Amino acid sequence: MSTIEQFGYRQELKRSLGFADLMIYGLIFMVPIAPFGIFGNVFSVSHGMVALAYVVGLVAMAFTALSYAQMARAFPMAGSVYTYAGRGIGAPVGFLAGWAILLDYVLIPSLLYLISSMAMNSFVPEIPVWAWLAAFVVLNTVVNYLGIQMTAKITRIMLVAELAVLAIFLVAGGVALAQGHAQTGAFTPIFESSGFTWSVVLAAASVAVLSFLGFDGISTLAEENREDAQRLGRSMVAALGLAAVLFVVQTWVAALLTPNRDSLIANGDAAGSAFYDTAEFAGGAWLSVLTAVATAIAWGFANSLVAQAATSRLLFAMGRDRQLPSFLAKVDPKHQVPVNATLVVAAISLIVGVFMSIRTNGAGELTQLVNFGAMTAFLVLHVAVVVHYVIKQRSRNWWAHLIAPVIGFAVLVAVVINQGVAAQAVGGIWLAVGVVILGISYARGRKPALPTEVK
Template sequence: MPTPPKTVEQFGYRQELQRTLGFADLMIYGLIFMVPIAPFGIFGSVFAASGGMVALAYVVGLVAMAFTALSYAQMAKAFPMAGSVYTYAGRGIAAPVGFIAGWAILLDYLLVPGLLYLVAGVAMNSFVPVVPVWGWVVVFVALNTVVNYLGIQMTVRITRIMLVAELIVLAIFLVVGVVALAQGKAQTGALTPLFDSSTFTLPLVFGAASVAVLSFLGFDGISTLAEESREDGRRLGRSMVAALALAAVLFVAQTWVAALLTPNRATLLQKGDPAGSAFYDTAAFAGGPWLATLTAVATAIAWGFANSLVAQAATSRLLFAMARDRQLPAFLARVHPRHKVPVNATLVVAALSLALGVYMSTRADGIPLMSSLVNFGAMSAFLLLHVAVVVHYLLRQRSSNLIAHLLVPLLGFGILVFVVVNANVAAQRLGFAWLGLGLVVLAVTYVAGRRPRLPEEVA
């Protein structure tokens, strides 16, 4: 007989959130979190960082994230609870390690909504300059907070609509782009976006991949909805892998076409894309100003509303899980009696996102700095995820599945280490400072006699 799926009650919790989400809901949530048109907004940065090999950077990013997604799937099967890598490292290795993993991923989750609001605010300000960037940030934060407050089903309904809209815009760009290529507008050889011998070096590609993986971050957000899913842990994991695979196909297709049509390639490679307009310039070259406007507006709405909506939801679930285990203030674990959402955590995330978005709008380096920090936090937490798979399955459970429980996490770990090493230096310094602060907080809890403990460990 098959083993019955595990429940949160088996781990010492009460089922407080509402289980309404199916496989399709989870996959759509992951796709929206990753944003099917995410490369629109960072295309120029990845192009410059990769020496024009944008498609290759996304392929490498996919490989890195594929191993991580497979490890996520294994841990979701073992521990089908909210909390993402915090839960998996805490229960797969030890509660203190889970705290550090949660602290690391917080750098990602707490910054992501603010980053998305900032990118969207900058884009909208270019169309409606009478409203300052910080004004658009306020509008997006308020709108998303109301939707998330009304419950996960409202969030899911909105994301379905947004996903269809994004796919329509992407299809329009791809069709116009292919027609432009057929008309002889290609600016380089067909395989150059995948390999260019004049610029290729491993550090270059992995450094670019560290930026490109920003587009893939979000498949892991599915794991934060484990206690709102009707599916068992196995299908929850499969929804993460499926969402990642679909997003990868879309990312490679659009960046390949865009890289072939990019005008002023030499200037972009030399000076980068400080204005963030490289993709829109390419769209204008391929189809005219109307296509540039369409893709820019779609990016603003996708980042500022759809993506930040699900990012806020995922972050609030992470705070909820850590607070429930008394590793963050207890008021963050309060669930709204009617809407069945972690209401205080949702409001705290909104306030932090608003503060970060408004502050970073005053800095010239706000977007690139936040992007690098987001990636550093995620990669650091993912490293502990791979360790958790080996410890839980191979050492504790004596698993004989060496591919899933040893080879996959080892390869994923190695690739992520290389990506982190080649990441932005400023992000490395700030990221390690954040991890150091987490270790100090952990040490203080031990001195105070409140070391991290999970419910099933309590006698």
Template sequence: MEQYGYKPELRRTLSFGDLLIYGLIYMVVIAPFGIFGSVFQASAGMVVLAYAVGVVAMLVTASSYGVMVRAYPTAGSVYAYAGRAIAPWVGFLAGWTILLDYILVPGLLSLVAAASMTAVLPGVPVWAWIVIFVVVNAGLNLRGIKTTRRLNKAFLVGALAVLGLYLIAGLLALMSGAGRGFSWAPVFDSSQFQLGLIAAAVSVGMLSFLGFDALSTMAEDAKGGARQVSRAQIAALGVTGVLFMAQTFVAALLVEDPAKLIAEGDPAGTAFYDTARVAAGPWLATLTALATALAWGLANNMVAQVGTSRLLYAMARDGQLPAFLARVSPMRSVPTNGILLTAAVSLGLGLLMAAREDGISLMASLVNFGAILSFIVVHLSVLARNLRPQQRRVAGVFRSWVLPVIGIAILVVVIVNANILAQKLGFAWLCLGVVVLGLMVATGRRPRLAGMDDSQPGPVTDAVVAGHRG
């Protein structure tokens, strides 16, 4: 850390297993429970294909994250990578873009969980559940990374147990004649297939994969450093990809009226719970709804606050956000103010969007747009770093050149076919970032990253690093 001009303040307590669990919790191994109907409609029933394309795109992206986290093992994620590999001002805009994802995610998770809980306990209003989820998660994160680590394991075991029960019940139901029987239609349907259709479905289903990238913000919390973070990202994506395809395959075959779901969509968000009811009755439908609420509202929300607070911390210590966000609790070794701000924004956005009928879909579209755009920047950062001959090579030619180009191509197709409103609002947020950047430059606060040589337009060179060490 010293070679990049930073004083280590976060404790390295997370092992590979801890990081893997964080990734599985952040992506939520039962994530499709909550958005199955939307992905089914967008993919014209080929929901498994949509998730398969999504996991390929994310594995390619994870490779570039691995390259960059080894090159720059700091907590700033895409903000630090773009800032050091391309230029500090690009890093600021990249950080600004990913904030659209990170800041919105906790509020979105609270809103989805609250909606699920009203299906279980309709007497409690949505706003009350949002307050409960936000306050509880903030309290747990303020206790320190060890507390969240222990709770993550318990949440993961519970989610996997519910998923296993659903898969067993679903397969037994299919063998007994329920649903539409075994078919490869959820994987590929030649009568419905269109490239743009699948790309649009991937842009919706991408929400299920968001979270593997947040592991890069924990590079300063990991015992094994950057290499462990990279390994955990790949492993988490591989495990969740298989689980996502398995559960959506079974669920797609249990949909009683596929044509109606494709035509009318799933405005109530109950499509997956309906398949659970077909598989085993109301008790399984209630159990899967409750599991979704707890997984999104507590487990996923808790680690989402961890990632968001660390991004705020990384940008603030470089002077690109208010300094109070860079303060770390000496007792708990957590960015306290970042956690509190994340909680406050999550509460406000959750309550605001709860009043809109399209609140969940609007927030989800914006989160996905910000994430996809930032993933493209990560790939560009790898390519930019390779163009600087003074930089030490940290990966082979395939990972340094071929995979980033493939990743950019896939993600551009996805973002072009994304929700139009999300595109407009996402680019509006980016334009606002450009305005903020212009004001910073005009007031003499040009973006800079610690440890960088002002004479260099790009990242720290080995010569500069050696000079700092001397």
């Protein structure tokens, strides 16, 4: 098995995770019931073709997963696309790729905490959103501080619970369909001629991909993987494939049973209750409550837990290379976790979450920004595969190292173009700030460099 010492680093994090741990981590990060929380938005934007939006999202993410798997084999280190672009292309590009995906990794815990806190507040309004948010942040920070093995154990339990809730919904939905309660044709969720255009589908996919974000988080645990790097890549592909099947099946069933379809398409789902309304239509008020509470716990605890872990590892990797403040690279000697990075993620999540909770569409704005950061970084990832393998290594594995990355790049470009204008504007500003920071580093004589590149 490759070691990080050959790349100029010391092994500081504990290697304790196997293939199953990594795959479960990825599934939890993606959340098997993730569509519950954004179903209404995807339904509205896709004109009811929710399942098709998820299929297109899968295509985009599948090629990205293949590129991740290739780069994980070459560079089995923490840092995700920051490491892969930096090693595959060059340190300055790695910094910009890491800066882009920071928009995803740093903000996604805030988004998850916010959505969950709003859901819990709807059940217990006496406790304000900010208080729920703070409670989720403190709980997850304590669990992550206790070590990656504790995180892995809890994610296994949460995965079983989420799959149980999903199974209950699918059984109830299947019974409702068998009783003739379908609100539309059997294939409408995958194709509706009157509402189909590629711009509609790609715009919906740009929202749906939020559910897929997380498989890439597996790559941040490379230095805690006890098996070979090839298994790391396979765990990403496996987690993505399993999640995709679950997403398509549950959204297909839900789309067939969605009441008030025309109103939802025309007016959207500002309250975020479309899926829970559908669950009530399918099985009664108890099913609506069950799916809503499950969403709150899955997003606010399980998903946020692994999101915080992944983000802290990215900050740790960039801090270790001194491309972010070096104090982020501090590892707790007892629990062998990046303690300062974990605390910084918690603080950012709390501040951003509370701030966005007072905005009218804070959750929607965060969703767009998270997706923009991820898609932009994934574009660089595909380029890194081609540069590293085809140009530098003279690889002749044309499918894995050229054709697949090019297709993945093209699909992602189409998705990014169809994202919201606000996300493109703010995301562009974020990237511009990264370029300025990089320029300042050059001006001060601190050209970004990775350990093996230092002369």
